[in-house]
Amino acid sequence: MAQPAQCGTGGGGEVTDERTPEEAAARLEAARKLFAGPVAFLKSAPELKFLPEPSAPEVAFAGRSNVGKSTLINALVNRTGLARTSNTPGRTQELNLFDVGDPLAFRLVDMPGYGFAKAPKDMVKRWKFLVNDYLRGRAVLSRVLVLVDARHGLKDVDRELMGMLNKAAVSYQLVLTKADKIKPTELAKVVAETEAESRKHVAAHPVILPTSSETGAGIAELRAAVLDAISV
Numbered sequence: 001m002a003q004p005a006q007c008g009t010g011g012g013g014e015v016t017d018e019r020t021p022e023e024a025a026a027r028l029e030a031a032r033k034l035f036a037g038p039v040a041f042l043k044s045a046p047e048l049k050f051l052p053e054p055s056a057p058e059v060a061f062a063g064r065s066n067v068g069k070s071t072l073i074n075a076l077v078n079r080t081g082l083a084r085t086s087n088t089p090g091r092t093q094e095l096n097l098f099d100v101g102d103p104l105a106f107r108l109v110d111m112p113g114y115g116f117a118k119a120p121k122d123m124v125k126r127w128k129f130l131v132n133d134y135l136r137g138r139a140v141l142s143r144v145l146v147l148v149d150a151r152h153g154l155k156d157v158d159r160e161l162m163g164m165l166n167k168a169a170v171s172y173q174l175v176l177t178k179a180d181k182i183k184p185t186e187l188a189k190v191v192a193e194t195e196a197e198s199r200k201h202v203a204a205h206p207v208i209l210p211t212s213s214e215t216g217a218g219i220a221e222l223r224a225a226v227l228d229a230i231s232v
Contacts, residue, residue, distance in 0.1 A: 027224050027227065027228075028220050028223075028224050030224075030227060031220070031223035031224040031226065031227040032220065034100065034105060034223070034227060035076065035078065035100070035223050037100070037101055037102065038099075038100075038101060038102040039077045039079065039082065039098060039099070039100050039101075039108075040098065040099050041082060041096070042097040042098060042099050042107070043096075043097055044094040044095065044096050044097075045094055045095045045096075045097065046093070046094045046095075046130070047130065048130075048133050048134060048137055048138075051095065051097070051134075052097065052107075054138065054139055054140040055104070055140075056099075056104050056105065056106050056107055056140065057106040057142045057229075057230040058097075058106065058107045058108075058109050058138065058140050058141050058142060059106060059108055059109070059142055059143050059145065059226050059229050059230060060108075060109040060110075060111050060134075060141060060143075060144045060145070061073060061108065061109065061110050061111060061144075061145050061147060062111045062114070062131075062144055062147065062161055062172075063113060063114075063146060063147030063148065063177070064113060064114060064147075064149065064155070064157060064158070065113030065114065065115045066113075066115065066149075067113070067147045067148065067149050067177050067178075068147070068149070068177045068178055069083075069110065069113060069147055069177075070083035070084060070110065071083075071213045072175075072177055072211065072213050072222075073098075073108060073110060074213070075211075075213040076108075076219060076222060076223060076226075077098075077100075077108075082098065083096065083098070083110055084096075093112045093123065093126060093127060094112060094130075095110070095111060095112070095130070095134060096109070096110040097109050097110075098110070106226075106230045108226075109134075109141075111131060111134070111144075112127055112130065114127060114131075114157055114160075114161065115155075115157055131161075131164065132164065132168070135164060135165065135168040135170050136168050141170060142171070142229045142230050143170075143171045143172060143173060143205070143226075143229035144165055144170055144171070144172040144173075145172070145173055145175050145222075145225075145226075146161060146162065146165070146173070146174050146175065147175050147176075147177050148174055148175065148176055148177065149176075149178055150176040150178050150179045150181065150182055150187055150190050150210060151178060151181050151182055153190050153193060153194060154174075154193075154194060154197055162201055162203075162204065165201075165203050166201055166202060166203045169203060170203060171203055171205065171229070172203055172204060172205065173204070173205035173207065173208075173209065173225060173229075174194055174198055174204065174205075174208050174209070175208075175209045175211055175222060176190065176191065176194065176208060176209065176210040176211060177211055177212075177213070178212065178213075178214075179210040179211055179212045179218065180212035180214055180215045180217065187210055190210075191208050191210055194208050195208050207225075209221055209222055209225060
């Protein structure tokens with residue numbers, strides 16, 4: 001499931017590879033070392049005024065409440081329990097921030113999950129205000145990683161968030177979670193369909209990243225994608 005080093009688009013929207021194998025390997029190793037260093041929970045912010053000073057780049061994680069967001073963050077930093085998981089979808093309605101590196105290199109931001117089938121209207125309203133404010137008012141936000149369950153593909157609520165990101169002119173990349181839960185042929189189809197749809201969105205990164213928190217597939221590539229985002 002590992003992705004080749006990809007860093008741009010050529011004619012006709014095709015993804016091109018501008019890295020040598022040595023450069024790609026060095027990129028993966030640099031990302032591994034970065035995430036192997038200090039990582040610590042900083043704070044939860046229910047409103048923008050509670051965010052820390054914008055002193056470092058931020059990479060945010062967004063996704064449906066049951067997409068496995070916290071589990072993926074824990075896999076990314078190779079630590080159990082750093083990002084809190086919940087059996088109650090949508091319980092956390094705050095921005096959770098994590099410091100990476102000492103000295104501080106960047107921050108990971110766990111955005112509140114969306115997917116509003118059973119959510120009260122006032123909760124939905126608060127979520128939209130918080131997310132809109134963060135997307136539009138955080139100059140250090142380098143990229144949003146939009147997590148999509150590989151078993152289901154893009155849903156309308158995912159497309160709604162993609163629309164918000166397009167309007168806010170925030171770069172984002174689609175990441176498939178739970179890729180180990182479907183057959184390789186089905187995964188390839190979901191990746192192709194997701195790539196085709198992402199090309200319609202100006203703010204979307206062209207490379208789709210399939211991952212599995214359970215098997216570790218795609219985690220190294222996701223770390224490297226985070227490194228790319230803060231290096232732009």
